[in-house]
C-alpha cells in the first residue's frame with residue numbers, strides 16, 4: 001500500500017457502495033446517510049486544518065457520545081491527524097497529564113469543560129480548544145456549518161499513526177498506544193470477514209466511543225462494510241428492547257448480557273431475527289453464556305483483544321462457541337503462550353503469558369521507548385500481560401492478568417480457576433479472587449463474593465464446597481461478601497481497587 005490508499009478514511013469511502021445508505025441512526029431517530037457523514041467529515045476537517053492541524057498532529061477529544069463525535073474521528077483520519085479520544089470520566093487533573101503528554105494541536109471538549117481545559121493548555125503554544133455538545137452544538141459545529149465539504153484526503157503510509165488510545169492502567173502512568181492506519185484497517189477487514197458482516201447489517205451500538213471496542217471494533221467494521229448502526233448514548237435495556245427489531249447484531253461487554261438477562265421480555269422470539277451477539281473487553285462468565293443460550297437460542301460469540309493489539313482471537317462464526325474460551329487466533333495473527341521467566345514457548349495446555357504478532361499489533365507507546373522495548377519483542381511479538389492456555393486446537397482460554405496472579409506460600413494461584421469453582425456453588429452470583437498481603441504466606445488467597453439475594457451462604461459453606469475441588473493452597477483464606485463488584489465502564493472488575501480496599505485484612509490484627 002502506498003500513497004493515499006493507506007489512509008483508512010480513503011479505504012472506508014472506497015468500500016461504501018451506496019452513499020445514500022444510512023450510516024448512523026441516532027436514538028432520537030435522526031438518520032445520517034454516508035454521504036452526509038462524509039460531507040460533515042470534510043467540513044470538520046477544514047475547521048481543524050484552519051486551526052493549524054497538520055498530518056500527525058494530535059487532536060484530543062473528550063466529549064459525550066454523539067453522531068458528530070464519531071464523524072470527528074473520520075475528519076481526523078481524513079487529514080492524517082492523530083485522533084486521541086479521552087475517557088469522559090477523566091477529571092481536569094487527570095487531563096493535565098494526557099494533554100501535556102500528547103501535546104495536541106486541538107482539543108475538542110464538551111461545552112461546559114472549555115474554560116477548565118483551556119487553563120491546562122498554557123504550555124502548548126498555538127493550540128486551540130473547540131467544543132462539541134450532544135445536540136450538534138458547540139464552536140466546532142458552528143464553524144463547520146460554513147466550511148467547505150471538500151478536502152483532499154491526506155496521503156498516508158501504512159505505518160503512520162491514526163490514533164492514540166491511552167491504556168486504562170490504574171498503576172503507574174497511563175501509556176498512549178499508537179495505532180496505525182494498517183493496524184486499524186487490517187483488523188476491521190479481518191473481523192468483518194470473520195463475522196460475515198454485509199451492508200445489510202444494523203448494529204446496536206451502546207458502547208463508549210473512547211475505547212477500542214466501541215470506536216474500532218464496532219465502528220470500523222460498519223464503515224468497512226457500508227453497514228448501519230443505531231447509536232445510543234449509553235447502554236439502556238429498555239432502549240435496546242425498543243430498537244432490537246431493526247437490528248441484526250449487538251456488540252457488548254459482559255455486563256450488557258447479564259443486565260439483559262434480568263429483563264422479562266428477553267426470550268427466543270424477541271431475538272429470533274438477530275444474526276449475532278458479540279462479547280468482549282472482559283471475561284464472559286460461562287454461566288452467562290449458557291443462560292443466554294437457554295433463554296434466546298443464541299450462543300454469544302466471545303472474542304479477545306486489547307487496546308494495543310485490536311482484536312486477537314475469536315470464537316468461530318460457524319461452529320461451536322465454547323463458553324469460557326476466547327476462540328482461536330484471527331486470520332493473519334499468531335498467538336503463542338510463553339514462560340513468564342524465560343520467554344520460551346510453552347507446550348499446549350500449560351499456562352503462561354499470551355503473546356501476539358500480526359498486522360494488528362500497535363507501533364509502540366507514545367514517547368515511552370523503554371516501555372515499548374519491554375513489551376514489544378524485536379521479533380514482533382507483543383507481550384500482552386494476560387495469562388492464558390492454548391489447547392491442541394489452538395483455542396485460547398484467558399486465566400487472568402499476570403499482575404493478578406496470587407503467589408501464596410510460594411505457590412502460584414490463578415484467580416480465574418478459583419473464581420470458576422466459587423461461581424459454580426449454588427447461591428453465588430459471581431466472585432473476584434485477589435492476593436492480599438499475608439504475614440505467613442506472603443499473599444493470602446482472598447475471595448470477594450456476590451451472593452444471590454435469597455441465599456444464606458456462609459464463608460464456611462463456601463470453603464467446604466471448595467474443599468474437594470481445589471488443592472489446599474488454592475482455598476481462600478478469607479471470603480468477603482459484597483453487594484456488587486466494582487467495575488469500570490467496560491465491565492472489567494477493578495481488582496486494584498479491591499486490593500487497596502482489603503489490603504490490611506490479614507495484617508491489622
Ligand code: AMP
Pocket residue numbers: 167168212279280281282283284302303304305306307308326384386398400401490
Ligand atoms: P483494554 O485494553 O481496555 O481493551 O483491555 C484489554 C484487556 O481486557 C485484555 O488484556 C484482557 O485482560 C481483557 N479482556 C478483553 N477481552 C477479554 C475476554 N474476552 N476475556 C477475558 N479478558 C478479556
